[in-house]
Amino acid sequence: MARGEKFQFVGYYNCLDFVNTEFTKEGGRHFDSLRSFADLIEWLGESRLVNRAQLQRALKLWGGSAGAAERIFLDALALRRALLAMAEKLATRRPVARESLEAINKTIEKRPACVLRARSSGRFEEMTRLDLHEPEQLMVPIAQSASDLLCHGDLALVKRCANPACGAFFYDTSKNHTRRWCSTTGCGNRMRVAAHYRRRRAVS
Incomplete structure (x- = not known):
């Protein structure tokens, strides 16, 4: 499941990219690219938070049950709302609400274990190991990303697109933040073109 064009990955932290699955397109039209359990599985694959073998197992375990798939999907949307509230607070330099932290903690509690692995660069990284005994474990890596951002990130660097x-x-x-x-290439280019067009009209 390579990264495709259905989802955008511009947030640096996966929790922000997960929030960005619901966005506004050019012209102000609201768009949600996460509309089903299958979309959630596809996003997890493209984000590289969960490997293909685990996603195939998840589809086998719960994809065939409409009730289970719907419950997992609704849980994912609830987590996304909590992360959206978190991102909005951070981007406006306000304290993160307790409800967002509770949602993150509730999801992280489903984490079965972590493992350390060596990277090719010689450095080490901690990876969440998913046993997938519970459907909610699919969201653990997303919540872990939020925890990493809150604990180790510079919260002043969380921003919202100026478009x-x-x-x-x-x-x-960026170097100078x-x-x-x-x-x-997306919003930056569109806004520069729009500004150039306005300047040309102003002098004509």
């Missing part, structure tokens, strides 16, 4: 017709959240990793757009 009013977008509003996606991202973590500003002056990034304004979710992506330079």
